[in-house]
Every structure is written in structure tokens, then in C-alpha cells.
Amino acid sequence: MKHFIDISDFTSIKLDKILIKAKHIKKNPEKFSNKCKNKTLGMILQKESTRTRVSFTVGFQKLGGNSLELNSSSIGFGKRESSEDILKTLSQYIDLLVIRNNDHKVIKKLSSLNALPIINGLSDYSHPCQILSDMLTINETIGNISNKQITWIGDYNNVLRSLIELQNLYGFKLNIVLPREILQKNKFKIKKLLNKKTTFTHLIREGIKYADCVMTDTWISMGEKTLKKKYFKNYQVNSMVMKLASKDAIFMHCLPAHRNEEVSSELLDSKRSVIWQQAKNRMFVQQAIALDLL
Numbered sequence: 001m002k003h004f005i006d007i008s009d010f011t012s013i014k015l016d017k018i019l020i021k022a023k024h025i026k027k028n029p030e031k032f033s034n035k036c037k038n039k040t041l042g043m044i045l046q047k048e049s050t051r052t053r054v055s056f057t058v059g060f061q062k063l064g065g066n067s068l069e070l071n072s073s074s075i076g077f078g079k080r081e082s083s084e085d086i087l088k089t090l091s092q093y094i095d096l097l098v099i100r101n102n103d104h105k106v107i108k109k110l111s112s113l114n115a116l117p118i119i120n121g122l123s124d125y126s127h128p129c130q131i132l133s134d135m136l137t138i139n140e141t142i143g144n145i146s147n148k149q150i151t152w153i154g155d156y157n158n159v160l161r162s163l164i165e166l167q168n169l170y171g172f173k174l175n176i177v178l179p180r181e182i183l184q185k186n187k188f189k190i191k192k193l194l195n196k197k198t199t200f201t202h203l204i205r206e207g208i209k210y211a212d213c214v215m216t217d218t219w220i221s222m223g224e225k226t227l228k229k230k231y232f233k234n235y236q237v238n239s240m241v242m243k244l245a246s247k248d249a250i251f252m253h254c255l256p257a258h259r260n261e262e263v264s265s266e267l268l269d270s271k272r273s274v275i276w277q278q279a280k281n282r283m284f285v286q287q288a289i290a291l292d293l294l
């Protein structure tokens with residue numbers, strides 16, 4: 001049984017195929033309007049979500065299928081009944097399940113039961129749907145990701161881990177700018193991640209030079225304590241910071257954005273920002289993932 005849990009579970013050939021399908025769906029949605037007829041997508045989202053919730057729901061409906069969100073407290077996920085028994089029960093009725101939760105191990109464990117194809121809709125560890133669709137947005141806006149330089153400025157978090165896994169497959173240049181304290185805290189993990197094209201620094205000026213794409217994300221991810229926020233005060237991405245990148249560099253953010261914290265409002269709303277295209281592409285890529293799993 002197929003699942004979509006982490007970018008590192010796939011080859012670039014496989015991910016390319018999913019993106020080709022996503023582009024077809026985006027261009028000719030009517031050709032796909034019956035592909036998931038009589039299929040049902042379930043969603044258990046144990047954290048807040050706007051984009052993931054709506055893009056999966058609407059995307060699956062546009063493929064002719066039904067979607068069903070299961071509120072984890074109404075079904076007593078892992079409380080009223082074990083999560084394994086719930087999954088086996090769901091597999092009697094539905095065809096595909098999106099899970100968002102705070103423990104990657106639970107998603108891995110449930111997928112290993114092979115009761116139902118599972119999509120990781122974000123965990124504490126990774127956010128593969130986001131990064132695969134960000135690759136589509138990069139290819140559309142600045143061209144083939146493999147020849148580009150991406151600079152990440154922010155926290156060492158789930159979105160960044162998926163981006164690092166994507167770098168391993170596509171070999172683009174990835175400069176990661178983290179506050180000194182976050183670098184220090186993750187120094188052993190970082191040591192293992194260094195390769196010829198992946199660098200880490202605490203200096204924005206150094207990491208952003210020649211960047212074709214600058215990405216950031218919230219400083220405090222869902223479920224995390226706010227204590228570390230103080231380390232980020234000099235790490236806002238704004239138009240002044242973007243001046244240090246390549247002339248036509250784009251700005252990306254998976255959203256939700258905290259305006260005037262990790263990113264200035266003026267940059268989010270500027271011409272360099274591709275955030276709305278980025279949000280829109282989630283739907284096409286997830287439709288392609290769903291079709292692939294089914």
C-alpha cells in the first residue's frame with residue numbers, strides 16, 4: 001500500500017511524475033473531474049489548519065470524490081478507542097486519510113499498518129505536501145529548482161526538514177540561516193546534514209547572497225513553547241533583507257504568516273512575494289498525490 005509520509009521516501013523521478021500530474025490538473029481540471037468518483041477522503045487534523053483542510057477538501061471534491069473531516073475529539077482518537085482500531089474501522093468505509101498531528105511516530109506507525117493510504121498533512125517532524133507544492137511554485141516562477149539557490153531564514157522546523165530532504169533529491173543550493181542559539185541547539189543534527197550544497201550560518205548577509213528564492217516560516221511552530229522567540233528578533237525577512245539576494249529573487253512563506261514578525265507586511269504584499277500562488281498550488285499537488293495513492 002502506498003502512503004505519502006516524507007519526501008525522503010521517494011525518488012526524484014517519482015516526485016517529478018506527481019508534479020507533472022499536478023500541472024495537468026491545474027491546466028485541464030475538467031479532465032480529472034471524475035477520477036475519484038465514489039471515493040472518500042478522510043481527514044483527522046489534530047492541529048489548526050486552513051490551507052491543508054480547505055485544499056484537500058475542495059481538491060478532492062473537484063476530482064469527483066467526497067471528503068469527510070473527523071474531529072479527533074468526537075471520535076476519541078486514541079482515547080475512546082486505539083488509533084489503530086480507528087484506522088482499521090475507517091478503512092472499511094473510506095479510501096484515503098490525511099493526518100495532521102504532533103507526533104510523527106504516530107503517523108509512521110499508522111501507515112505501517114497498511115490499512116489505508118495515509119497522507120502526512122504536517123507533523124512535528126515534517127510537512128511534505130507543503131514542500132512538494134513549493135517546488136511546483138518555484139519551477140513555475142523562477143525555473144528548474146535544481147539550478148537555483150534557496151535561502152531559508154528562520155527556525156529549524158518541520159517545513160525546513162522537508163526542504164532539506166528535497167535538496168537531497170534535487171541537489172539545489174540550500175543556504176540555511178538560523179539564529180546562533182538554534183544552530184547551537186541542533187549542532188549534531190546539522191553536522192550530519194552538511195553537504196557540498198547545503199550550508200548553515202547565523203549571518204543573513206552570508207546566507208542570502210545569490211539567493212533566487214528566500215523562504216521563511218513562523219518562528220514558533222504549532223505546539224511549541226514561545227521561549228525561543230527572543231532569538232529571532234534580528235531575523236525578520238523584509239524588503240531591505242531581500243536587497244541582499246539576487247535581483248529577481250522571490251519570497252515564499254508556507255503561511256500562516258505573522259505579519260511584522262518573521263516577515264514584514266510590505267514584503268508579503270510586494271511583487272517579490274509568491275505566497276498566494278504558493279497556497280493555491282497546494283491543491284493541485286495534493287490532488288496529484290491523492291490520485292497517485294489511489
Ligand code: CP
Pocket residue numbers: 048049050051052053122130254255256
Ligand atoms: N501551510 C499550511 O499547511 O497551512 P495550514 O496550517 O493553514 O494548513
Ligand code: NVA
Pocket residue numbers: 122157158159217218220221222254255256
Ligand atoms: N512550521 C509551521 C508550519 C505551519 C503550516 C507549524 O508547524 O506551525
